[in-house]
Amino acid sequence: MEKKLKTITFTVIENGIQTPIATRRGSYPNLMYLLKEELQLESFGECGGVGRCATCVVKTSGITGNSTLKERNEPATLSKLGFEEANIRLSCQIYITADLNDAEISILEV
Known part of the structure; x- marks a missing residue:
């Protein structure tokens, strides 16, 4: 029997524009790669x-x-920039899983 993959959906906000995203687990190595490809972000995820x-x-x-x-490396990297809030993250450290369902992701300018 073939296993059906469930769709993961969430909203991304960039420059005030909301974009709904639908993907599947494993489609991208992490959230950074998904955002970079889906939204055509330049100078995003340079490392x-x-x-x-x-x-x-x-x-x-x-x-x-x-x-x-x-x-x-995430806590140390964010701390160097003065980000201590739990909800400020590096998208490269977030995997595409069901944990993202119905979430809202806002891209910050650094």
Whole structure:
């Protein structure tokens, strides 16, 4: 029997414009790659997803589960920029999972 993949849907806000996104788990390595490709963002995610450059900073609302946890280089990188809020994240450190369903992701200018 073939396993049906569930659609993951959320909203992205860039420069005040809301864009609904529908994707599936595993379609992208992480949220940064999805945002970069779907929204054609230039100068976004310049370090390639290792959590060092902070060119993929987003503000999240409605993310659940393990996707709320900051790991690896993320806390130190955000702290250097003065971001201490739990909902400010590096999109390269957020995986595409059901934790993103119904979330709102705002792209921040850094």
